[in-house]
Amino acid sequence: MKENQVDFSTYLKQYPDENGFFGKYGGSYIPPELQKAMEEITQAYLTIGKSSKFIHELRRIRKEFQGRPTPVSYLERLSSQIGGAHLYVKREDLNHTGAHKLNHCMGEALLAKWMGKKKVIAETGAGQHGVALATAAAYFGLECDVYMGAVDIQKQAPNVARMKILGARVIEVTDGLAALKEAVDAAFAAYAREYKDAIYCIGSVVGPHPFPMMVRDFQSIVGIEAREQFLEMTGELPDAVVACVGGGSNAMGMFSGFLNDPVDIYGIEPLGRGASLGDHAASLQFGTEGIMHGFNSIMLKDEQGNPAPVYSVASGLDYPSSGPEHAFLRDLGRVKYDVVSDDETIDAFFTLSRMEGIIPAIESAHAVAYAMKLAKTMKNGSILINLSGRGDKDMDYILEHYGIR
Numbered sequence: 001m002k003e004n005q006v007d008f009s010t011y012l013k014q015y016p017d018e019n020g021f022f023g024k025y026g027g028s029y030i031p032p033e034l035q036k037a038m039e040e041i042t043q044a045y046l047t048i049g050k051s052s053k054f055i056h057e058l059r060r061i062r063k064e065f066q067g068r069p070t071p072v073s074y075l076e077r078l079s080s081q082i083g084g085a086h087l088y089v090k091r092e093d094l095n096h097t098g099a100h101k102l103n104h105c106m107g108e109a110l111l112a113k114w115m116g117k118k119k120v121i122a123e124t125g126a127g128q129h130g131v132a133l134a135t136a137a138a139y140f141g142l143e144c145d146v147y148m149g150a151v152d153i154q155k156q157a158p159n160v161a162r163m164k165i166l167g168a169r170v171i172e173v174t175d176g177l178a179a180l181k182e183a184v185d186a187a188f189a190a191y192a193r194e195y196k197d198a199i200y201c202i203g204s205v206v207g208p209h210p211f212p213m214m215v216r217d218f219q220s221i222v223g224i225e226a227r228e229q230f231l232e233m234t235g236e237l238p239d240a241v242v243a244c245v246g247g248g249s250n251a252m253g254m255f256s257g258f259l260n261d262p263v264d265i266y267g268i269e270p271l272g273r274g275a276s277l278g279d280h281a282a283s284l285q286f287g288t289e290g291i292m293h294g295f296n297s298i299m300l301k302d303e304q305g306n307p308a309p310v311y312s313v314a315s316g317l318d319y320p321s322s323g324p325e326h327a328f329l330r331d332l333g334r335v336k337y338d339v340v341s342d343d344e345t346i347d348a349f350f351t352l353s354r355m356e357g358i359i360p361a362i363e364s365a366h367a368v369a370y371a372m373k374l375a376k377t378m379k380n381g382s383i384l385i386n387l388s389g390r391g392d393k394d395m396d397y398i399l400e401h402y403g404i405r
Ligand SMILES: Cc1ncc(COP(=O)(O)O)c(C=O)c1O
Pocket: 099, 100, 125, 126, 127, 128, 129, 203, 204, 205, 244, 245, 246, 247, 248, 249, 250, 251, 315, 316, 317, 361, 363, 364, 388, 389, 390
């Protein structure tokens, strides 16, 4: 499939189709009783979520509570040290709770409230989505259950404490690798039991329809703001935009603002320790088509065709699949997907901290690492990176495992 088969000026209205498909990817592959619950959410999103009252309320919340718009910053010292293209960052680290995740959580929780639900349920990897949802639940007066792998609970202790302080229940998941995939499995199982009173607030552009569409739409504020701000700062568009891809929500938020522009778009996955299965979580790079967690996309599979074990230094990126829209944009050739290793990421983490006074989330440091390499290959021009979150949550882990570099 080729880029020119799609009209990007109307793309966001055309995709997904009414059944949640981006080409052959996406859809909803879930048991019938859950399908009913998904249809309820879809209907609510397409009516309540698109009403001017809802949109006005969400705009007010973004401004008065989240602190939006977040700025775009020019990385002056880093750009002059690297040479080549000029580097800019969209500062989602300055969004309330320290990452982009609150953008979709406030939308999902507002919808839950207006649907009359009492509880929100979610999974979390790095803990950022859990913290964001716990924050949204506190704001709207909803109960909040967050499922989290035991390994991630160890790695992301500050975020676990935050969720508990905010009044959420953090439920430890010990199955399998006790990481993000298992947390999603457990959260889905809980939702299947509780869907009458609860709504599942998924943490990325993954899961059955309508989540990939709804989360993208709520995150699109990132790309809308960034495009406007960049034009105002420089008088032109960036030559390239770069974002890390776990499930792919921060990337879709950013990319959606630039799909119809003459801008190169790069999604960066974690190469972890290397290219062998089990050492990375780069599904778009190494995976094949398959269904998991209720949606069809590209995924990493073991010999039996089940989701393969994955690894990344970034808990928020170690997921064996990616959002269906990323698979679609990859096949179209509109977005180029590439990888960076743990080592390159750790270097970028320290470099950005020291050169610019910004400690990035280890997830976001993947995008920074790639942009630093890309800048060197360009004689001039500019690269806009989505700095999806701040790195406070990662400091203890990095100091313990890598020391000061
Ligand atoms: C700061 C940050 N960036 C990126 C991600 C990856 O998620 P997504 O690919 O949905 O943006 C996470 C996930 O926890 C995160 O915390």
